[in-house]
Amino acid sequence: MDYKKLDAETIDTVTRTFKALGDPTRIRILTYLFNNEHSVGDISDTLDIKQSTVSHQLKTLKNLRLVKSRRDGTTIYYSHDDAHVMLMLDQMISHIKHD
Template structure:
């Protein structure tokens, strides 16, 4: 693919995605969702965050198609929505931990 001339919309979406990944709270949520889906309550309890904070951050991640949701009764479960992003995240974590 030729990346020399990206259209403005693509450039904006890439930039917004990197901005989203630059937030520590959103990174905590994404890494928690790495292998399993979880409810807002579970994410909130495990990560020690307010449910309103988790919901707000999940909305941002969902708008960027980084997470997806499914409803089971009254509970909504979230999981990552893009293996490409999770692979990139895994590689970045490996890079940072590399001695």
Template sequence: MDDEQVFPNDLDEETLFVVSQTFKALSDPTRIRILNLLFEKEYSVNEIAENLKLRQSTVSHQLRFLKNLRLVKYRREGTSIYYSHDDEHVINVLQQMIKHALHH
């Protein structure tokens, strides 16, 4: 079977839910911008807001959504919290889609 991937014909409910939630996460431009930024390195909420010219409350809300899907993770350093991406596969899909859109 060369490099062909084999996908099951019938997906269980949990798999369907995880896949649909991941695509839901990637369907929002703000979340795409945040994940794309976090591809480079980790950032605090304030740094994300400054870089993307967004309100801090907007960034916090979107990070909470992404964290619940385990697409971002965080670490605490003193009083600061730093976020980074937490799913290499999803980041790869996102990067491929961005490249595809740029060359389309």
């Protein structure tokens, strides 16, 4: 890939994605979704974050295609939508925890 020829839209999306990953609440949600899908209520209860906050953050992550949703009856389940981003997140956490 020739990184010198990135178009403005790609650069903008990369920038918005890094900004999204710069939020502690979004990192907490993404790491919680690392291996399993969860509902808003489950995310809220486990991470002790208001449901409205979780929903707002999931909307941001979904707009950037970092999470996806699946409906089962009246419940919507969320999971990560991009293994590349999750690998990058995992590598960053490993880097930080490395002595």
